[in-house]
Amino acid sequence: MAPALPAEPHPTGPPAEGTIRIRRAAASDWAQIWRLMEPIVRAGDTYCWDQDLDDDGARRLWFEPPPARVYVAEAEGRIRGTALLHPNRGGGGSHVATASFMTDPAASGRGIARKLAQHVLAEAAAQGYLAMQFNAVVETNVRAVALWQSLGFRILATVPRAFRHPSAGLTGLHIMHMDLTEHGA
Amino acid sequence: MAPALPAEPHPTGPPAEGTIRIRRAAASDWAQIWRLMEPIVRAGDTYCWDQDLDDDGARRLWFEPPPARVYVAEAEGRIRGTALLHPNRGGGGSHVATASFMTDPAASGRGIARKLAQHVLAEAAAQGYLAMQFNAVVETNVRAVALWQSLGFRILATVPRAFRHPSAGLTGLHIMHMDLTEHGA
Numbered sequence: 001m002a003p004a005l006p007a008e009p010h011p012t013g014p015p016a017e018g019t020i021r022i023r024r025a026a027a028s029d030w031a032q033i034w035r036l037m038e039p040i041v042r043a044g045d046t047y048c049w050d051q052d053l054d055d056d057g058a059r060r061l062w063f064e065p066p067p068a069r070v071y072v073a074e075a076e077g078r079i080r081g082t083a084l085l086h087p088n089r090g091g092g093g094s095h096v097a098t099a100s101f102m103t104d105p106a107a108s109g110r111g112i113a114r115k116l117a118q119h120v121l122a123e124a125a126a127q128g129y130l131a132m133q134f135n136a137v138v139e140t141n142v143r144a145v146a147l148w149q150s151l152g153f154r155i156l157a158t159v160p161r162a163f164r165h166p167s168a169g170l171t172g173l174h175i176m177h178m179d180l181t182e183h184g185a
Numbered sequence: 186m187a188p189a190l191p192a193e194p195h196p197t198g199p200p201a202e203g204t205i206r207i208r209r210a211a212a213s214d215w216a217q218i219w220r221l222m223e224p225i226v227r228a229g230d231t232y233c234w235d236q237d238l239d240d241d242g243a244r245r246l247w248f249e250p251p252p253a254r255v256y257v258a259e260a261e262g263r264i265r266g267t268a269l270l271h272p273n274r275g276g277g278g279s280h281v282a283t284a285s286f287m288t289d290p291a292a293s294g295r296g297i298a299r300k301l302a303q304h305v306l307a308e309a310a311a312q313g314y315l316a317m318q319f320n321a322v323v324e325t326n327v328r329a330v331a332l333w334q335s336l337g338f339r340i341l342a343t344v345p346r347a348f349r350h351p352s353a354g355l356t357g358l359h360i361m362h363m364d365l366t367e368h369g370a
Contacts, residue, residue, distance in 0.1 A: 048278035089321060092349040093233035093358065130355075133344060135320070136274060157342030157360060159318060164277040170315075173278065175342055175360060 020112055022119040025070035025082065030059055032079040033072065036104040037062070044166050046141050047100075048173075062100075069123070073103070073116045080107040081116045085124055088133050097129035097180075113144075117151055125180040132178050138163050139172035153178040205297055207304040210255035210267065215244055217264040218257065221289040222247070229351050231326050232285075233358075247285075254308070258288070258301045265292040266301045270309055273318050282314035282365075298329075302336055310365040317363050323348050324357035338363040 025033065034055050041058060044051035049061070063070060068086035072079045081103035088098035099120050103113045124132055132153075137145055139158060149155075153176040161170035210218065219240050226243060229236035234246070248255060253271035257264045266288035273283035284305050288298040309317055317338075322330060324343060334340075338361040346355035 044277055047276065048274035049276045051276060053276075089233035089347075089358075091232065091234045091236060091238075092229055092323075092351070093321060093347055095349060096344070096347050130346065131344075133347070136278060138277075156344060159281070159316075159341060159360075159362060160364075161315065162274075162278055162281050162318070164280060166277070175344075177344060179345075 019075050020080075020110065020115050021074045022071055022116055023074070025063075025072045027063070029072055029079060030063070033062065033070075033082050034058060036079065036082065037102050039105075040102050045168075046138050046144070048136050048163065067127075069127075071116065071120060071123070073112050073119075075107060075110065075112065080104045080110075081112045083116050083120045085120050085127075087129075088135070095128070095130045097124040097127075097132045098135060099124070099132060113147060114151070117147065121151065121178070121180065130179070130181050132180060134174070134176040136163070137174040137176055138165065139174055140165055140168050145174060145176075148176050148178075151178070204260050205265075205295065205300050206259045207256055207301055208259070210248075210257045212248070214257055214264060214267075215248070218247065218255075218267050219243060221264065221267065222287050224290075225287050231323050231329070233321050233348065252312075254312075256301065256305060256308070258297050258304075260292060260295065260297065265289045265295075266297045268301050268305045270305050270312075272314075273320070280313070280315045282309040282312075282317045283320060284309070284317060298332060299336070302332065306336065306363070306365065315364070315366050317365060319359070319361040321348070322359040322361055323350065324359055325350055325353050330359060330361075333361050333363075336363070 037058055040046060041049055041053050042051055062084055064084065064086055068084060071083045073081035084100045085097060087094040088096045101113060101116060121132065134148065137148065156175045156177045158172040158174050160172055162173040163171050165171045222243055225231060226234055226238050227236055247269055249269065249271055253269060256268045258266035269285045270282060272279040273281045286298060286301060306317065319333065322333065341360045341362045343357040343359050345357055347358040348356050350356045
């Protein structure tokens with residue numbers, strides 16, 4: 001789904017990539033994850049979640065049981081981004097992954113969303129998923145859409161008027177797809 | 186999603202429509218619902234559910250809390266079909282419905298799936314949903330696809346190789362959509 005992407009590039013240019021570390025999340029990371037997640041949930045313009053979702057509800061949504069995996073991106077010891085990777089469907093559909101991403105707008109222009117997404121795509125391929133599908137990328141979230149496209153995703157369809165944007169009104173939800181066997185990751 | 190549709194028309198032609206009754210499901214209907222559902226789950230060729238899903242797991246999936254609603258189609262006092270109607274997404278996406286349908290192949294050719302679907306579409310419109318979306322209609326389930334198209338759904342996209350069919354192998358999942366405000370129901 002749609003990450004909260006940096007609004008503007010960092011004025012002095014991005015720091016070295018080495019300062020960003022991606023790892024699996026631990027239960028003890030939740031307080032920091034929720035701190036970056038809460039404003040994104042409250043804004044209600046990128047995720048199909050209730051805007052009044054609370055800490056516990058969000059934790060249940062994000063910390064799903066296996067085979068789901070949660071990742072975090074850290075810079076200077078602070079969590080600046082997080083991702084949830086899991087099967088998009090059960091049974092005969094479980095070989096297609098989906099993922100959700102959130103990054104801290106305060107850590108703009110450092111390529112955190114891209115680095116996290118690349119990591120998660122590589123993990124998905126390594127875990128045997130054959131493809132990744134995003135079910136609901138808000139059409140107005142053009143920076144997210146551009147990021148996904150730059151990574152190899154294509155828009156399969158746009159579900160018309162499927163998202164009620166707080167300011168833009170009824171807008172589309174893109175269904176995006178990337179074959180992990182053709183593109184690698 | 187995909188109903189298990191009648192394999193062949195009834196040899197003596199369908200009985201009068203009056204013999205089919207659609208109503209909200211009660212908790213006490215579960216045993217009959219599971220009886221028609223279990224062979225569909227075990228077959229694993231129309232639903233993205235684990236084929237070894239048990240009675241309790243299926244009940245949790247089907248008897249969702251409100252605003253979800255479950256319907257049954259009865260003929261001669263027996264439950265021959267069931268449907269689950271609920272929002273396709275939360276938050277800003279909750280005005281689009283989705284639904285899942287299962288009908289008893291032993292009650293072939295009586296128009297039960299169609300009648301149940303028409304009822305559920307009318308209910309969805311009456312409940313204020315603006316559209317209905319199916320996320321995963323198995324491409325090989327051509328009778329289901331034809332039924333949805335005859336009711337006004339269109340295929341927005343087909344996610345390639347998104348379903349591992351027990352005999353056909355990797356096949357597509359159609360994403361289907363119907364606007365309930367233009368078409369009525």
